[in-house]
Amino acid sequence: MAEQRHIKRGSRIVFSVFIGIMLIYLIYFLPLPYYIFMPGTAEVIRPMVEVKQPVGEEKGSLMLTTVRVSDATVFGYLASYIQPFEERHKKQELLRNNESESEYTQRQEVVMQSSQASAIQAAYNKLKIPYKISKDGVILQQVYKDFSANNVLQAGDYIVTADNKPVETKEDLLNALKGKKAGEKVSIGYKRKGVIKTQDIELKVLPDDGTGGPQRAGLGVVPADLRSIKAESENQQVSIKAGDIGGPSAGLMFSLEIYNNLAAGDITKGYKIAGTGTIDEKGNVGVIGGIQFKIVAADKAGAEIFFAPKDYNVNGQSVPNYSDAKKRAEEIHTKMKIVPVGTMDDALNYLASLSPKKG
Template sequence: MERGPAHRIRNSRIVVSVFIGLVLMYLLVFMPLPMFIFQPGTADPIKPMVRVKGGDAEEKGAFMLTTVRVSDASITSLLVAMVHPYEDIYFKKDIFKNGENEREYTQRQEIVMQSSQMNAIQAAYRKLNIPFHIQNDGLVVVRTLPGYPAEKELIAGDSIVKINQDPVKSSAELNELMKSKKPGNTIVVTYKRKGEEKAANLTLTALPAEKDANGNVTSERAGLGIVPADVQSIKADQDGKQVKIKAGEIGGPSAGLMFSLEIYNKLTPGDLSKGYRIAGTGTISAKGTVGSIGGIEHKIIAASKAKADIFFAPKDETAEASGGTPARNYSDAKKRADDIHTKMKIVPVGTLDEAIAYLQQLEPKS
């Protein structure tokens, strides 16, 4: 039987309706906007991330690092975030540095995390008078500058291995090799990307003029146009005290304090946790000073959901101490903790010593 015009029109309307529905779903749910949504992340036990040769494994409680979940905004998630009391919206341009793309931002966070881990290990070693040295392991590309030679071949995350036949393991070595080069020279850059070694011929160009310590403009320099970062590791002079950290894909500097506490616990006899679930946040310097971080209100929620008993928050800082806007980490953490009516105790700390002293005076949890 031949179907009539009415049937064909009805089928056409169904196809058009389905197509429009799919387009609307994409626009509402999947189309990314130039914004990020920040919301509570997780509170993850650090013990599985930190390994110490011959370390003390006793830990009845837990030391936990806290995270902020960052996701691309869609129209739907943006509308939800606008009315949700514990979600924040940021334009990507305010998060990225000038000219930085998302890959380069992620790479920068990885480098900052590596630096945080190094500081955490150093702080614990210094506290326990454990001799150590710093080892250069390589040079990684954090970003490439638009309009310069490296932009054609290199991407964030590439490791530079050699310039011509000269091995490179640090930015100092790279700078020294570049001193003898002039704009217009062609060099062979050997690099690794995802474990695969590659080589590229790149013609150097003049880099922007810089000023030295006296304010004088430096002479013309030839270069690739990259922002490099040294990949380093901390090596204990005694093999039995060596610390290794594997934190997966977590980025940023804010787990420094909690890494140091876990390392200290494993390098000393007994259980520093005393059976408590201890969460927290804060950068740490190689000498053990705790610094302020962003997103602490979200981390309070993550720690409370993970049933933490204690939360270490960086002490409030003045504008002078923080180098700009006053940092109110403890005050913001305490306010959010009061808002959500958590039983978790918020403890302000300014140094690793203060955090350790607080835990040492606690009675073990029954």
């Protein structure tokens, strides 16, 4: 009897330990279909931008700002309700239709590369520096799961040929597939990790794109053109190495840093300047997401000035950025000056109006 009680007690202990481990896993490690958004970092851009022969010395600093996004667990989800400045968002709010998380990451990398090219163009155009646009190939951001291409291709692959015709742009790929029907096979040459392979892939009717146009057959991929900007003078060539930072929102701050490297003088005048906003080659600044988190990150980093994209009105609806930034700045009682900008010139003109910082 004593031995049986000992066995039962041991079994209860083992069962209790097992239940405890399962509870710990469920609470701390089981992922939920949510992301937790929170303030990220404010990163000094100077080390990320390389110029053959920079013109001036930077006494202050220009900083890009980030949003930290983490997978939600039960513990993290509940904790986000009491942690200041944390928000919960369903993963599907960020992901495109049937897009995987790895494809989303790839898309952010592509968008960042495009943003960097636009930032270089904007600075070159402002400084009237001659340059050329180099075509760097076609990269895949997404491969639809219910297409034959999904058995061959993956996000991050480069398409190099289609039916033995070279592919340098998305337009080249579309032209190679034009007029083909569902069920036909196309020979696709693709590059992955430096290795080029060729595979016949069957086409399928593409999903309705909502434009009302005729249905057409395709691979079921989302391609993107990659490009780089080459200055005619090697001494003015710019390259950007931003590590694992993704997305387009650092465009404005990159363009200001590039400008400060290539123009006489120092636009920072000794101030710590943070900001955010997309930019196009003409210097127009666009709105971004998560600016309320970036304000907190910039304040923690000691920024004195924050450039926020101005609010826009699209189809009668307000798309806020500056107003959200201003509201969060008031909530945290920061001394940081929030400056609305619609163009790169707006930021440069504001900095030009400042007196050099003393001390």
